[in-house]
Amino acid sequence: MGHNGIHGRPYIAWDGVSQAVGAPLTGYCTHDSVLFATWHRPYLALFEQVLASYAQSIAKTYISPLYPTYQAAADNLRIPFWDWGVTPSMPSIVNVATVSIVLPSGAIAEVNNPLFRYNFQNKPLNQQYFPPGDSDGMMQQYNWTVRDPDNLGNGQSDFDAANQNLENAGLGDQVWTAVMKSKTFNNFATMASSGSSIESPHGTVHVLVGGEYGHMSFLSYSAFDPIFWLHHANVDRVLSMYQAINSNTYITSLIDYYGTYTILSYSYDTATTSLKPFAVTSSTFFTSNTCRSMAQFGYSYPEITDWNMTAAQMQSYVTGRVNALYNADGSNSKIKKRNQYIDSRESSSDHQYEGANTNKTLREWTVALSVSKLDLQGQRFIIRIFLGKIPEDPKEWGRCEGLAGSLVILPPPGASDKDAVGALAYDEIVVLREPVAGGSYKENDEHGDGEGTEKFLKANLKWRVQLLDNTPLPSDSLPTLKIDVGDELVTIPYDITEKPVYGTKTLHPDIVVGGNQTNFS
Numbered sequence: 001m002g003h004n005g006i007h008g009r010p011y012i013a014w015d016g017v018s019q020a021v022g023a024p025l026t027g028y029c030t031h032d033s034v035l036f037a038t039w040h041r042p043y044l045a046l047f048e049q050v051l052a053s054y055a056q057s058i059a060k061t062y063i064s065p066l067y068p069t070y071q072a073a074a075d076n077l078r079i080p081f082w083d084w085g086v087t088p089s090m091p092s093i094v095n096v097a098t099v100s101i102v103l104p105s106g107a108i109a110e111v112n113n114p115l116f117r118y119n120f121q122n123k124p125l126n127q128q129y130f131p132p133g134d135s136d137g138m139m140q141q142y143n144w145t146v147r148d149p150d151n152l153g154n155g156q157s158d159f160d161a162a163n164q165n166l167e168n169a170g171l172g173d174q175v176w177t178a179v180m181k182s183k184t185f186n187n188f189a190t191m192a193s194s195g196s197s198i199e200s201p202h203g204t205v206h207v208l209v210g211g212e213y214g215h216m217s218f219l220s221y222s223a224f225d226p227i228f229w230l231h232h233a234n235v236d237r238v239l240s241m242y243q244a245i246n247s248n249t250y251i252t253s254l255i256d257y258y259g260t261y262t263i264l265s266y267s268y269d270t271a272t273t274s275l276k277p278f279a280v281t282s283s284t285f286f287t288s289n290t291c292r293s294m295a296q297f298g299y300s301y302p303e304i305t306d307w308n309m310t311a312a313q314m315q316s317y318v319t320g321r322v323n324a325l326y327n328a329d330g331s332n333s334k335i336k337k338r339n340q341y342i343d344s345r346e347s348s349s350d351h352q353y354e355g356a357n358t359n360k361t362l363r364e365w366t367v368a369l370s371v372s373k374l375d376l377q378g379q380r381f382i383i384r385i386f387l388g389k390i391p392e393d394p395k396e397w398g399r400c401e402g403l404a405g406s407l408v409i410l411p412p413p414g415a416s417d418k419d420a421v422g423a424l425a426y427d428e429i430v431v432l433r434e435p436v437a438g439g440s441y442k443e444n445d446e447h448g449d450g451e452g453t454e455k456f457l458k459a460n461l462k463w464r465v466q467l468l469d470n471t472p473l474p475s476d477s478l479p480t481l482k483i484d485v486g487d488e489l490v491t492i493p494y495d496i497t498e499k500p501v502y503g504t505k506t507l508h509p510d511i512v513v514g515g516n517q518t519n520f521s
Contacts, residue, residue: 007223010129017277020262026413028261032192034254035269036199037239038288040232042278045297048079061104078299081233084205085175088166094227095159115226117144136218145225148211165208165398174201176326179242180500185249188242191425200427202235203408212468220413237301244318251288257423258412320497360492365432370424372480373411383407385429386462394470405429457511485511
C-alpha cells in the first residue's frame with residue numbers, strides 16, 4: 001500500500017514505527033487534534049519526495065531534443081494544490097479517465113490518468129487488514145477509488161453531483177473566517193477547539209467529494225484517492241497563510257481524546273509531540289516545532305514569498321491576498337448571495353454599502369455548534385443550517401439556495417460511543433453580515449441595532465440532521481448538540497492588507513436554546 005497506507009488502513013507499522021502500547025488500532029493521522037494541520041505537512045513532503053524521485057527517473061529516459069524539457073519539468077515538480085475556496089468544483093483534470101502524453105521516443109500515447117483514480121494492486125484486499133465486518137468493510141467491494149458513486153459497489157463516480165454540492169458549500173467564506181477570525185492557532189487548526197477551524201471545511205470537502213460510498217468520505221481509505229493530495233496541499237497552503245498573518249500564535253497543549261496509532265487517547269498534544277512516523281534522523285521524529293516552516297522541505301506557495309520580505313511585510317501582503325481571494329466584505333461570496341436571496345423575499349430598498357472609500361462596519365450573525373462525534377455510535381452525519389424554506393427532498397438540502405452552512409461529522413475510525421467521553425467537535429457558521437445603521441437591511445433593521453434581523457432569524461433560521469445517504473434524522477437524535485446564535489460587530493478595513501477587527505459577541509438565547517428549540521425543528 002506504500003505511503004497511502006500511512007494515513008489510515010491497513011493499520012500496520014510503517015518504516016518500523018510500531019503501534020504505541022495502549023494506543024487505538026487506527027492510522028497514524030491526527031484528526032480532532034491540534035496536530036491536524038502540522039502532521040500532514042511532513043506527510044505531504046514525503047509523498048512529494050517519492051513523486052519527485054519517480055519523475056527524475058522518468059525524465060532521464062527521454063532522448064534529445066526532449067530531454068532538457070522533461071528534466072526541467074522533473075526538477076520543478078511539486079504537488080499541485082486545489083484551491084477549493086476559490087474554485088469549489090473539482091479540477092477537470094482529475095475527472096477524466098485518460099490523458100495524452102509524449103513518450104520518451106517522442107510518440108503521442110493515450111494513457112490512464114493517474115489523478116482519476118487509484119487501482120488497488122492486490123485484490124481481494126487482505127481481510128486481516130481490511131476486515132469486511134468493520135464499519136468501513138463495504139469498501140472491500142471496490143477495485144479502485146471512486147468519488148460520490150450513486151450506490152455501494154458502483155465503480156462509477158458521479159462528478160456532477162459532487163460538484164453541485166461543493167459549489168454550494170460556502171468553502172471560501174469558511175477559509176476567510178478561519179484565517180481572519182481565529183484568535184489562537186488551536187482555534188484555527190482543529191474542530192476540537194471552539195470557533196471556525198480549517199479542519200471543518202477540510203472535512204466538508206472530504207465528504208462532498210466522496211459522498212456516502214466514495215473513498216474520500218472514509219478517513220481510513222481517503223489517502224488512496226489521488227485527489228487527497230491536491231486537497232491536503234491546499235490545507236497546508238491555508239496553514240501557511242494563517243502562519244504568515246498570525247506568526248505570534250502557535251500550538252498550545254490540548255487534550256487528544258481519540259489518539260492515533262502512536263498517540264494514546266486522552267493524552268495531551270503539544271508542539272513537541274512526535275509526528276510519527278515521519279523521521280528527521282534514525283532516532284528523532286518531526287514535531288510541530290521542527291516543521292513549523294516550509295523552508296526546510298524546499299517548497300512554498302504563490303502567496304508566501306518570505307525570502308525577500310520582513311515578517312511585517314509578509315503579514316500585510318498575505319492578508320491582502322486572503323482578502324482578495326476570499327472576499328473580506330463578502331462581495332462575491334455565498335454570504336453575499338444569501339443576503340441577496342433574503343432580500344428578494346422582503347420588500348427591499350437599495351442595499352448598497354455607503355462610503356466606498358472607508359472602513360465598513362458590519363454586524364455578523366453566527367451559529368455556533370458543538371456536538372459529540374459519537375452521538376450516532378460512529379455513523380457519519382451532517383448538521384445543516386438553513387435560512388428560509390427547506391426542500392422536502394433531503395437530497396436537495398446540500399445544494400438548495402437557503403442553505404447557510406453545514407457541519408460535517410466524520411467520527412474517528414473504530415471509535416465507539418464509549419470512547420472520548422467529553423470530546424466535542426466545534427464549528428461556527430456565519431449566516432449573515434449586514435451593514436449597521438445607514439447601510440442595508442433597512443426593512444429589517446433601520447436602526448442598525450440588530451433587532452429587526454433578530455426577528456427575521458427567529459422566523460427563518462432552522463436546522464436539520466441527516467446521514468451521508470441523505471436520510472433525515474429526528475431533532476433529538478443528537479443528545480449532545482448545542483446551538484447558539486450570536487452577533488458581533490466587525491470592521492472591515494478599506495485597506496485590504498489590514499485584518500478585520502471584531503467586537504464582543506452577544507448571544508441570543510431567545511433564538512436558540514439548546515438543540516431542540518421548536519423553531520429549529
